[in-house]
Amino acid sequence: MPTWREIAAEFLGTMVFLGLVLSALVVAFAAGSPVVTAIPSADLRRLLTGALVGCVIAGIVYSPVGRISGGHINPAVTLAFLRLGKITWRGAAGYIAAQVAGATLGAVVVFLAWGRHATSIDLGVTKPGVGGTWAAVAVEAAMTFLLVTLILNFVDRPLLMPFTGAAVGLLVLWLVFAGAPVSGTSLNPARSLGPALVSRIWPHLWIYLIAPPVGALAAAVLYRRKRHTVACAKLMHDDTHACHFLDCHYTRAEHRTPTQ
Numbered sequence: 001m002p003t004w005r006e007i008a009a010e011f012l013g014t015m016v017f018l019g020l021v022l023s024a025l026v027v028a029f030a031a032g033s034p035v036v037t038a039i040p041s042a043d044l045r046r047l048l049t050g051a052l053v054g055c056v057i058a059g060i061v062y063s064p065v066g067r068i069s070g071g072h073i074n075p076a077v078t079l080a081f082l083r084l085g086k087i088t089w090r091g092a093a094g095y096i097a098a099q100v101a102g103a104t105l106g107a108v109v110v111f112l113a114w115g116r117h118a119t120s121i122d123l124g125v126t127k128p129g130v131g132g133t134w135a136a137v138a139v140e141a142a143m144t145f146l147l148v149t150l151i152l153n154f155v156d157r158p159l160l161m162p163f164t165g166a167a168v169g170l171l172v173l174w175l176v177f178a179g180a181p182v183s184g185t186s187l188n189p190a191r192s193l194g195p196a197l198v199s200r201i202w203p204h205l206w207i208y209l210i211a212p213p214v215g216a217l218a219a220a221v222l223y224r225r226k227r228h229t230v231a232c233a234k235l236m237h238d239d240t241h242a243c244h245f246l247d248c249h250y251t252r253a254e255h256r257t258p259t260q
Contacts (some may be wrong), residue, residue, distance in 0.1 A: 001091040001257065002069070002127045002244050005181075007070035011098035013060045017073050018106025020195050023114065025124040030117040043177075050176030054169030061165030061235045068241050070234035071165070074098050074188040076216035080148045083220035086233035087246045097188075103194030112196055124176070124198040126184035126192045126208050133204065136183035137211045143175050144187050144215030152223045155231040155237075164235045169229060187212055 002010075002148035005188040006113035026036050027047045061071035064243045073118045082092040111118050118124075138191050149169055154164040170186070186192045195201075223230070231249035243251050249257045 001088050001245075002094060006069045006244060007094045007098045009065045010072060010089045010095050011102040012065050013063075013065045013069060013071060014073045014102030014190060015106040015109075016065075016105045016144075016167075017056060017193060019109050020056045021053050021191070022107060022110040022118070022124040024049050024056075024071040025121055026110065026114045026117050027042055029121050030114070031120040032117065038248040047173075047177050053176055054171075057172055058165040058169035061168065064241075067096075067234070067236055067238055070232075070245065071236060073099060073102075073190075073207070074117055075176050075190055076144050076188060076212040077148060077151065080152070080216040081230070081245070082167065083229065084224055084229045084233075086230060086247070088246070092244075099190040103190035104197050105194075106216040107194040107198040121198070122201050123187040123195040124200055125195045125201045126186040127204050128183060128207065129181050131182055133207065136207050136257045137203070139179050140207060140211035141187060141215035141218070143179050143183075143185065144212040146215075146218045147171060147175070147187055148219035149223065151235060153217065155232055155235060158231075161231070161237060161250075168235070183207070187211065187234055204218075206213055217237045225260075 027033055028049045029036065035045065039048070057073070060066045060073060072081070072095060077086065078092050078099070078112065081087050084088065087095070108121060111123055148169055151164060154160040154167055175187065176185045186208040189209045191211055192205060196205045211243045232243060233245040234243060234248075237243060237248070237250045244257050246257050248257070
């Protein structure tokens with residue numbers, strides 16, 4: 001089971017993720033931002049924002065923080081690994097609590113740092129767009145299904161595992177560009193919950209608390225039927241940081257945490 005060291009790293013990783021992603025949204029879309037004047041095309045700014053978000057995710061996965069915790073920074077990802085038997089209920093609860101706390105603190109930092117510029121975009125709160133509520137539900141579930149499916153296929157293969165962070169970053173770039181007009185591209189309950197709590201704007205929050213976990217669990221169930229489980233619950237496993245996830249196949253047998 002993950003220790004307090006892993007949980008603290010997950011908290012820090014999620015806080016940094018929210019801080020950088022929300023700041024990018026402020027710079028790219030806030031009223032009065034020089035970037036809006038310099039790049040009038042909202043589509044191009046969305047593409048650049050997606051690229052930055054992808055780079056942030058990849059950077060966290062490959063950083064010491066991500067290598068310690070596994071770099072989930074997303075309750076939906078943690079729930080998928082829980083369904084695949086790689087983490088205990090208690091460990092998953094600790095990770096999800098850390099993710100929510102980190103996301104909330106990250107949103108607070110952005111609110112304090114950017115002030116009215118942040119509030120001009122509602123602190124980056126995710127909302128339905130084209131197609132309305134049910135289109136957003138469907139798109140969030142489908143996109144998270146794709147994201148988690150990619151993660152599981154990469155972490156389960158030794159040759160692909162080192163490239164998981166880069167692959168996730170590239171996929172998220174495309175999902176932000178394609179999905180943001182419909183759903184805001186959350187993919188992550190913590191990413192939506194943190195700004196909603198700080199801004200007190202939450203009429204559509206239920207979409208982002210339900211749809212991404214549904215998509216993630218669907219991906220895990222399908223993968224479980226095909227391969228039973230995955231090698232490890234870390235997006236980037238290396239031998240310099242102990243892995244406390246259950247039955248990590250990248251850890252020598254005598255040092256593995258047994259399944260429970």
